[in-house]
Amino acid sequence: MPRYDAEGTAGILNIILKREKTLGFNGSVNLYAGHPTNAGATVNANLRTDKFNFFTTIGYRKRTGPGNGFFDNSYFPRTLTDQNGNDSIVDPEFSRIIEDRDIDRQNEGYNINIGSEYFFSETSSVTATYFRRVSDGTDITNIFSERYKSALDDETFRQEIENEDDTNWQFSLNYLNKFDNEGEELTAAFQYSEGFEDVLTTLDESVTSPTTDLISRQNLFETEKQQDILLQMDYVLPIGEDSQFEAGYRGTFEDEITTYDLEDFNETVGGFIPNTDLSNDFTYYEDVNAFYTQYGNKLGKKLSFLAGLRLENTRLTGILNTQSDFLQEFSGEVDLNFKKNYLGLFPTANLTFEIAERENITLGYNRRINRPRGWFINPFPSLTSRTNVFQGNPDLDPAYSNTFDLGYLKRWDKLTLTSSIYYQHETNSFERVQENTGLFTTDGIEIIRSIPFNLATNIRTGAEGSVMYNPNRKMRFTGSFNIFQFKSDGSFNGRELGTTNTSWFARFNSKITLPAKIDWQTNFFYRGPSANAQTENKSIYGLNLAFSKDILKGNGTVSLNVRDLFNTFKRQSYTDTPFFTSDNEFQWRVRQITASFMYRINEQKKRGRPGRDDDDGEGEAF
Template sequence: MKKLIPLFLILCSFFIYGQRPQGTSELVKITGTVLDKEYNEPMEYATLILQSVNNPDKVTGGITDINGKFSVEAEPGMYNIRLEYISYTTFRLDNQNITSSRDLGTVMLGINVEQLEAVEVVGEKTTVEVRLDKKIYNIGKDITTSGATVSDALNNVPSVSVDVEGAISLRGNENVRILINGRPSALAGFGSTDALRQLPADAIDRVEVITSPSARYDAEGTAGILNIILKKEKTLGFNGSINTNIGYPAASQISSNLNLRTDKFNIFNTLGLSYRRPPGGGFSDNTYRQRENDTIAPKFNRIIEDRNILREDLGFNMNIGIEYFITDRSSLTASYFARISDESDVTENDSRRFEGTTITSRTFRSEDESQKDKSNQVALNYINRLDDDGQKLTADLQYSFDTEDIFTVIQENNTFPNNDLLALENVNEKENQKEFLFQTDYVLPMGDAQFEVGYRGNFEETISDYQLDLLNLDTNVFERNELTNVFTYNENVNALYTQYGDKFGKFSFLAGLRLENTQLKGQVDTRLDPQELRELLGPDIDVNFNKNYLGLFPTLNLIFEIAERENITLGYNRRINRPRGWYINPFPSRSSRTNIFQGNPDLDPAYANAFDLGYLKRWDKLTLTSSIYYQKETNSFERVQVQRSNDLTEDGVGIIRTIPINLSTNERIGAEAGALYNPNKWLRLNGSFNFFQFATEGSFEGESYGATNTSWFARFSSKVNLPAKIEWQTNAFYSGPSENAQTKNEGIFSLNLAISKDIMGDQGTLAFNVSDLLNSRKRISFTETPNFTSDSEFQWRQRQFNLSFVYRFNQPKGKQNGRRNGGPEDEERDFGGGA
């Protein structure tokens, strides 16, 4: 019933005003602002009720806007005044004689603890909030990801898909920027998603899907931004939760979220220790053919490989911080994050090699890789709310240091017709990454309008030391290969931005402009002389480069409120895709003698212009979101595979090279729709559908790589509350077929099931889930080029069973995901959140 009060009051106020008899006194205006008492944040849709003392049936009022402000006209008289918000304690002023316009000032509402556990929407219900520049998915309690990773949880977020190798896409586009708590982070591995497959999913509070980023955000990422907000409890006293998990194939995990909060400070700490042995594998069937201008034909016309992968991952992560409240309006937060990972991967390839239709030889290749990662990050955040109107100054300082040490032994043997050694290689890869970030923002509200200005500097250096030693089969001595090199890569970005937003009745807009200067520097240290470099890399490759790019990135976001629960949004933004160090390193690296990846230092940034038209409608039990989007990207990146003439191994096998290039243009158009349906307290349904078409054009080495592809993906989730506090959840996901100029991929279907039960007086929860019940998350693809074709199948991880137990202390069930989790990363005001 409370959900209908705001609409009822608005209708009443229009009716009363329309029926006001001629000659009555002038109306008076009652204004004020409503803030959340705990987080000092505006509360949108709080309800103001004016009830006449002399005539209690005469009720008028209104609701607060996105800034928490209200302004209501009424006839002079005696009123009982109430301000209400679901699950919050009501503010009352009785017997108020209102004879002239009156400002009630700032009213602080606090949580009603007695009602907290009875309110379904707190921590349990999956909801979506729409801002001018993003959608916020409060993912609630998803028991299918209990014991899973952040990467698994992202695959349940609308618009997002995660492929079998962990690559994250937004609306089918992999060029998505990943932020943690609004900033680049060592948690995301400096652009890599590997760390997200190690962090526990229960660390997530919500995910912000930003498909039309405002000027406040970094312009990187042509697909948009995913901002992962981690949990940080704000309840007074000492509280927390412990999550344990055990699974098959071998997997175990223990993590904790602990908080100690007083009126003056908040200490928060997250610890996690995990161990996993996820088996995977696949096969490939490669066919080689000779072109007319080839002088040497491949010795084998067909090679079939069966691959088996066994990984062993041991990981530890820690996040500790303290938030100190200097005054009621200012705070300083210091945090330290560390991640240690020790991984061991063994990949075995059994190859059958054909001449014609006859198997003439058989080989066995093993790759034994050990990888040690260490990430450290120190961050400081200062925030000062300069006044009650929302004027705010923030400053962020962050330093990250990441090291990666990989040692791989690759051995290949003939097993038929002879049993002898073909090759033995030792590969040492060391990578050090340092990143320094400074950012400051100033927000100035001006009535319903808001002005904002800020600066951001991001300075990153990556040093990649690649060493390849090959065994000389004649001398039985390891020799240093010519591919050995040290590549130093710097990416420095300085940015200034400003944006202005305003609201006129039901219409709001946010316009911004961002100026970014990007410097890309590369330097290679190698023992090769210039002539040898040209022979190895090509005559046009410059191994030492220093490039500067200056760009303007305008943004515009509009929203029109058709009704209280219905709106239309329109967004435009310009984005950039900067090549990462791996893509730009000119020296080849290889996973085997026949598969080589070579970066391209001539890569230029890609630029994209994107438009997004969205619609949202809320009913009492149903929320519908939909959008139509269009994007055109120039200088887009494409990885092409080539098998050049005479590029063969010593025993006559064709070498396949993968090279990234700027492939002219990429156009993408699509539509998506999502529905959240809660027909009753025991059933929740959630579904989404995304359909898109993309077209690329361009050529490389005389070959056309133009292609047009239509694809789609859909997901469905249902959650049922059974008797005895048992919950059942089913998640289904399907990614439709896709293709580019060289490769066609079949569709992929996966199904996850979970069941949970609350025990120990709701302080504990026991859950069992199955990930990929049908064991069907496999990438099946076909690649065709002028020199070879390849049929392949790959499975990153097989079906997984998990049993988990969560214990909460001094923390009611559902409260850990409260309506808002405060802190610097949460400081959203008016027209969008910051990054």
């Protein structure tokens, strides 16, 4: 709806704190541990008086995240054309490179959240909160490679060690005034947050067979500073029993500075020297100001509507500070600095027709914007791979979509059915393509670039449905299914990249109370294969299980949680371009098993949401 961001996302932590209505003290302690290492503790406390409500959350977490990857890349001869129009065939240094990657992520940190709410009256209050999170982590990636010419030519080993320190804090102030018991209210919010990230990455690559030679050794120093401000005000005015008017403003202001400094090891001097060609700092500003209004009414006994309009202005600015001749050559015609301003109207309309008391049909329309994020438009190429780099594109414009949907809902005593068909037309949609750069590493491997760009159009047509079945108080089953056709149209550097593809995904959730009052929850997700003009993505699926039981007269809960039970949540894809092919598999995190114990003091049990995974809920039944 227009009341929220036309993009549907926000770049601020957006902490939501639950107001306690019970006078006195209440709280909880949650302890959890798992394999691979995933241990921590969270303490919540709340003290409510007639005029004040004090609350705090303190958490500690230590976690490892082992992952892995496999990449099989084949390279082909290509044709180069000089300034005089003469063609020449260039053979790659290696025809095939196979990589095995082992990834070990380690992270440790704590967070604290404190706040207080003051009640001017029973209908008016102000809340102030402070949040701080500090963490440090080490990611170690070991890459074992086999490089082929006509046969196996050599083997290499590359190690990337990334040490990262993060500090984030946020202050928020919220005001609520309920004018009467009829629903008229005014809310206002202010949030200010800062984040600082300091990263040192050491990159070391050598030939291990048949000789032992150093290929490359580098130190990469990276810092990222981010500042976010949120201003928001909303007014709600009920008009009679069946209509309501809303209006408001939302402003988000983001500043982000990213700095890269690279050092290369020089064997002649026996030490590291700065590499100015691969060092830079990039400043990114994103300001969004939006005003909205919406009105809903019921027409007779059967028909109701809700219509709204949002006026949104987006300003994006990017400034790259570098003296790199290499970057100018690498980027080609890409403008390294940009300043863009967009003004758009985003209407929303929904109609509901009540066929019967438990049956209705809905018709909806909305227009949305998808803004490019900082890393998608940062023109400096990534440095964690010498041969396959990602480069942002400052020429990216926001994508706009118009979506229509027709829905049907039917409720029975124990069964609920929802379904819809939808059509989405997006212009300037984002697409990532891979292309050769014409540049080579010191050992003769051509550098391949992945870059996002604005495709002409993207049309998605589909149907979805879900069923919720509650046969009794001890069982609940929910299943959903979505099938859609994806059709894109556009070209990049003279190459047509349009494609048509059909895919689908499904979810299943269940909760069953077993004997001895043990709750058993199941969550299954499946996404079917999909493809674009260059890449085919294979299907992916995962199964999560959780068991929990209340103890200590209901004040305590013990839980066992298994995520990705069969260790199958792996991304597999095949990319085919005129200059290379890539067959790869990547697993971000292996199967996780976690046990937890929660004890509540004067506090009722809170039910977790399916798929929940955060610092406060780790180990709870999902």
